[in-house]
Amino acid sequence: QQPVQSPQAVILREGEDAVINCSSSKALYSVHWYRQKHGEAPVFLMILLKGGEQKGHDKISASFNEKKQQSSLYLTASQLSYSGTYFCGTERGNTDKLIFGTGTRLQVFP
Amino acid sequence: NAGVTQTPKFQVLKTGQSMTLQCAQDMNHEYMSWYRQDPGMGLRLIHYSVGAGITDQGEVPNGYNVSRSTTEDFPLRLLSAAPSQTSVYFCASSPRTGAASGANVLTFGAGSRLTVL
Numbered sequence: 001q002q003p004v005q006s007p008q009a010v011i012l013r014e015g016e017d018a019v020i021n022c023s024s025s026k027a028l029y030s031v032h033w034y035r036q037k038h039g040e041a042p043v044f045l046m047i048l049l050k051g052g053e054q055k056g057h058d059k060i061s062a063s064f065n066e067k068k069q070q071s072s073l074y075l076t077a078s079q080l081s082y083s084g085t086y087f088c089g090t091e092r093g094n095t096d097k098l099i100f101g102t103g104t105r106l107q108v109f110p
Numbered sequence: 111n112a113g114v115t116q117t118p119k120f121q122v123l124k125t126g127q128s129m130t131l132q133c134a135q136d137m138n139h140e141y142m143s144w145y146r147q148d149p150g151m152g153l154r155l156i157h158y159s160v161g162a163g164i165t166d167q168g169e170v171p172n173g174y175n176v177s178r179s180t181t182e183d184f185p186l187r188l189l190s191a192a193p194s195q196t197s198v199y200f201c202a203s204s205p206r207t208g209a210a211s212g213a214n215v216l217t218f219g220a221g222s223r224l225t226v227l
Contacts, residue, residue, distance in 0.1 A: 002152065002169070005152075032216075034216075041220055041221055042153070044217075087153060097158050100145070100154070102150065
């Protein structure tokens, strides 16, 4: 069952912040975040392995609330290069298959 | 190091024709998978394999067959193409030694765009 992402789309000016949410109706073991530029393949951003964990990647960070089966991706001081579609992927076990959400399209304008 | 290689990049088929999308990886990854991407639907898992000789169904397996005779190759077969199979297809692989080791990260191929008329 696909995790649900919100919002579906975000439009930002450079320097603004955004939050993308990912929620599942099933218990989760881990959450992945990937970014896909137009016409390209998805590229890995980060993986969160346990409840309450927060990770960072430059000015992009994420949290994982295991009890609520939710993850959030935080983009601060957005740059033009942040534009793309963001996908969360969820695993229910240590070696489970990865199921992706429906994606959030992020556009950053000067 | 080529990573994950998909062929062809583009293909146009007529309804009822068959074809195989090829996927090869040179990273000795145990896990390989196929996704299809459609507007508004995200990436949906078609089939996956945790090693040579082992395959399993994903979220949308109907109309597709797979096999895994070697660690390197994981072809996706469409036996009788339908317009609903018009999509962009991605093959992805990972070491799959366990999420706890951070080794379940997927490496994607460049994608194959398929149009069925």
